[in-house]
Amino acid sequence: MPEIFAHISPAWALMLSGLLCMLSPSHHVRKALMIAAPVVAFLLFVAPSTLGVSGGTFEMMGIEFSTYRLDRLSYPFGLIFIIAAFLNGIYALHERNRLTDSAAQFYAGSALGAVFAGDMLTLFVFWEITAISSVFLIWANGTSASIAAGMRYLAIHVLSGVLLMAGALVLWGDTGSLAFNNIGLDVGLAGWLIFIGIGIKAAFPFLHNWLQDSYPNATVTGAVVLSAFTTKMAIYALARGFAGEEILVWIGAIMTVFPVFFAVVENDLRKVLAYSLNNQLGFMVCAVGVGTALAINGAAAHAFAHIIYKALLFMGMGAVLHRAGTVKASELGGLFRSMPYTTVFTIIGALSISAFPFLSGFVAKAMTMSATAQEGYIIPWLMLLFASAGVLEHSGIKIPYFAFFSHDSKRRPAEAPFNMLVAMGIASALCIFLAWPFGGYQWLYSILPNDLGYNPYTADHVLTQYQLLIAATAAFVILRMSGLYPSERRGTILDFDWIYRKFGYGVVRWLTAMLGRLGGHAEHGMEARSRLWNKRMQAVFHPAGALSRAVPSGSLAIWTTVLLAVALIIAYRAG
Template identity: 55%
Template sequence: MLSSLPPGSLLVLGALAVPLLKGHLRSLWMLALPLLSYAHMDALQPEHLGSFALFDMVLTPVRVDPLSMVWGIVFHIAALLSVIYALHVKDWVQLTAGLMYSGAAIGAAFAGDLITLFVYWELTAITSVFLIWARQTERAYRVGLRYLLIQVGSGVILLAGVILYYSGQPQAERSLAFVQMAGNNGISLAEAGLGVQLIFLAFGIKAAFPLLHNWLQDAYPEATVVGTVFLSAFTTKLAIYALARTFAGETSLVWIGAIMTVYPVFFAVVENDLRKVLSFSLNNQLGFMVCAIGIGTPLALNGAAAHAFCHIMYKSLLFMSMGAVLYRTGTAKATELGGLFRTMPWTTVFCLIGAASISAFPLFSGFVSKSLTMSAVAGAGFLIPWLMLLFASAGVLEHSGIKIPYFAFFSHDSGKRPKEAPFNMLVAMGLAAFICVAVGLPAFFPGFGFNWLYSILPFASDPYTMRYEPYTGDHILTQMQLLMLAVFAFALLQRLGAYPPEKRGIILDTDILYRKVGYGFAVWAGKVWSKVGPALAGVVGGMGSRTFSRLEAAFSPRGTLASGGLYNSMAVWTVVLLGLALLVAFFIR
């Protein structure tokens, strides 16, 4: 009976019991769920397909292949580590939401058709917003609404794309299969049709493409301590998986990815909130994966998958360490931190391991995964994107390798002497740090170190990957030169007093377009209405007074929509988007 359930469903269903349980029993249950779910996934046969027909469509809720398996494995590890990190939390909302969210992401990685994908796509959106709202502040409430609008909007665009894509195919061979749509199949995105382009856009929103990225840096730093750790692992990497599945070899992704690696670097350097710095850094890392998917060769796709695996581990680790700092000191702002290594030595060490991993120092996980991507990009002859990735690598070192640990744990002494992180947090960070080192080591014994990581990759038998050796003199020398000279630049600037000190404040990004300009428009529209409204009231005096007062309650400047400003009207916009999807569906038939 279990085998008929899709992977991840144990997490989704099991999460429902969390509010009913208490104390150690709840902890045990939460720890058991990812383990049971992993065993359940592991028992599925490779190439397993579970299909059934619904009306005239064939749905495939479960498809097991090497690509989905990589994501299945790393999502389960991330779920387990997040649960351990969350064991001290009493709030059942976060725990239930976190588990369901993990389960939905795992389910999506095994979806064999686009409708199933859509269902999981929206489930990840709806469950994860509670990880933000659980912060229980006015600010988190607003951020959560913005996040939900964009996430659900991405799903609606996906659905509209799927409908167009499906109906655009010849009647006899219509298929909803979640397979290659552009790129390696010889069709470029430009000629693939509106349906496929909308699907690409939907994936691009969740993958935080440049200019579609603001939701990420907006939402992740506002979630709870535990919530951000959950969030950092799933949504964006699910989008990376979806891109690898459908758009591998689509050349525009090379450029999108390269811009994605560079753009957030500048924002990360000036940002004061260290969890926001990590969100920019996350965005930059996604760029490497997107770029590799654009190359689309087996080596590049292995690079994207390896990078996703390692990235989930070291990014969780970094968010965990900053979460521990926030938990103990009440702030994650660089201006208010510094010198914490004295009383949080374990957290410091784990953070440094995460920092070394993301910077791709030899012996750490980032080195063996990023090398694949860099080699694939250079091998395919993309010179400028390669230089952009190299530049971004120095950027990663700046914001995640140096800035995060330096301003939190070293730098000037803030005078804060918080306790070390709770034991469960240390265990979770320790395990993540162990994985970062274990998969980064040279293969002293066959099958260990990076050999293990490469063996689970989707194209593990690709001859280039099988022969690929990250630990060559060239790789080690060039990478160490890049990183050490950049560290030296930091030390030199510090010594000369030229390194800019951290400052309080926020940095404008393109979200100003909807947060200020759009808001300004809403305010202006409200003012116009306050002038026009009364005049109109005279004209429609004949209208039943009850109808009018209802309309006014909603639309007037004193009414529901205007009083809260832009964010309250988001609900309306969601409905409008859903309505549009419905219209599209209607006309297609």
């Protein structure tokens, strides 16, 4: 590639293809674009002969926008985003929906653009486009639950964008610079605004509900796409702006632990994956918080590996949903008979996420664990260790076990479409390649931000991990045998779909879920309350409601007089 292309952000290739997809009535053209665009983006990505370019700058309204900053931190994130876009393109080949095709391209392109953004404003613009484009992937599912979930998703992401922009402006006012570099929380208000803005996208505890709310409601392909970009973009932003903030260690540790409990009792397998996504993010956030060279490497490597195996798992569950029509654990089982390839690929993904040695999760997570221990964060380290076992519990074993084995549901759905299998195959191959002891993990480590010569395959690493895995598996078996493991029958209680339909419930959802588990009557109470609340809102705001109805003009005139009195008082007081 000639050097002239070295300053064009690969994001534009994907965005352009998104635009063309939107205009193209032929799905053949669209599919070709979805495959070709990531390839073009990749070529653009490798065009610069050296890292550290900072191109694509232009000026508008007196502000300089820098759209392409390729350095060692943005390199791994950029590369994996392009790979993810490519995999999604293959996985979605069978789908004939112009809206999702184009939304997915826009979404991937804008996430890539955000990673390459050199200043806060560019970041904000792409940040917002990811939110707006991705919501269509949820809405496209077409159920009323998904539409409501999409609304809540959109609202919270717009809030995130607004906080980011507010923070950027305050920062601008304070420092006079919009460059996006290390910010830290010490700068005061600006730092906190940006931090929370990013935190929403990174699904910090109590800001995480949108994730479990929306991903399971997305379309089959939508969930795969969604799982890749938004949260990792936030991890990148944290690594860029807040590396080494100690509070992140604790936030990350909590993030790894608490979803374990939910994931274990959850019935909807895609929701289980959403919880485990949250748990995985915790590892990365924690690593960013530790902030040493090794830890940052760990975060980047984890994000890189995680996108692949999480996408693989969502692909597997997507294939099941596509063929069997449900991903409720209680309604599945025994699918390995008719979907053998899907089963194998899903197991590879499940083992990867559980950090099985010689699979990609292991080489990534090892660095985070080492870095945390080296810096002396003992309690967070223990939490991470516990969470690692939990991951195995809910993602490593529960997903493949309930979906493909367990009791036979007598369902015999057909094997996944060929294009899905290809996508899953490539992802599985990558999972194995990235951990391959002879050239695989070395390559992964070579693209990370720092050169360290770290070796994951030491005897103690491998052994510790094996012990952990065996212990966790044993726990699963014992619990399952003794009937203590929350079985899939519990799913009927956990089916909270009705709550999602109520407006404004995203925020209190976590609380209601906890209450719901206390018993049926609590659930009933919440429903009654939500109805009441809904009714009150309607009473005030409905077109015929108190505030909005066409009130007789006389009483309206009273307002005029009241305001006049206020104005007079103001004028008199001042005089």
